[in-house]
Amino acid sequence: MSVVCALLAALSNALNVTTQHVASTSGAVGARGWRLVRHLFADPLWLVGWVAQIAAFVFQAIALHDGLLSAVQALLMTELVFALVLRRLWLRQAISGGAWASAVFTCGAVSIFIAASEPRGGNAAPTSGAWASSILVTAGIAGGLAIAALRGSPARRAALFATASAIVWALEATFIKTMTDTLTRDGIGPMFLRWPIYAVAVAGALGVLLVQVALHVGPLRVSQPLLVIVDPLVSIVLSIHLFDERFTSDPLEVAIAAAAFVAMGVGVVLLTRTVPATMEPDAS
16 A cells, blocks of 8 residues: 555656646746736646645655655655656657666666565654654754755756755655654544644745755756655665664665665666656647
8 A cells, every 4th residue: 555655646746747837837928926826826737736736745644654664755756757657648748768768767776676675664653862863963964955055056056955855855754654643543633732743834845945946046957866866865764763664684685775776866867867858748
């Protein structure tokens, strides 16, 4: 169930990005400010994107509740693959063979990583000390990167903002997992008396802000790979520190899992560099 929900979350994320991009770039040419906002709210396609975004959150929450943080966040990398399929089937874009090969390569690397690393165990109730250290360290690193990103070349700024955002999203996943555990254990009412739901709101808003800034200040080919790769990497560290998740101790399997994770990163970079530069449909 957690694998299925994680893949559905990735599909929903891809659908959200595609629909909202198409809605924001079609019609009302040159509209800005409140005119653009009114146009978007009147566009059913843009509203479908928001429904997809809500669905992505729900599916991710279910996956994190039933599954392991490290595995779920790794599976979310398939969002780029689903987006590629949507570009071809819906937008009718011509997708190069290199892009399809990169997508297959990435999916294979994700599968090998999960199979070889054998994630297991887990503790649903991290200690207060573990929470404090995780929040302080991740927030401190993300904040430092965001401050450093205020200056420099567009590529440097995009890379730093994207990395900061990915770190925040990894921390957000831990909050979501804990919030869902509180919900299923205590119910809806008591959930609002616990801190995780408010941490989800704050981290989510900050993550969205950092993503938008990263996409605005520099090229997508720089920010997108970091957004996709850093999140599961930080999630693995947090899964061990917070939730006591464990992985294989066999040296050969560890080497295979590490190589597969590197291959995941390579696949993502190749995929982002071989897809069409925009989401504009082909003239033909």
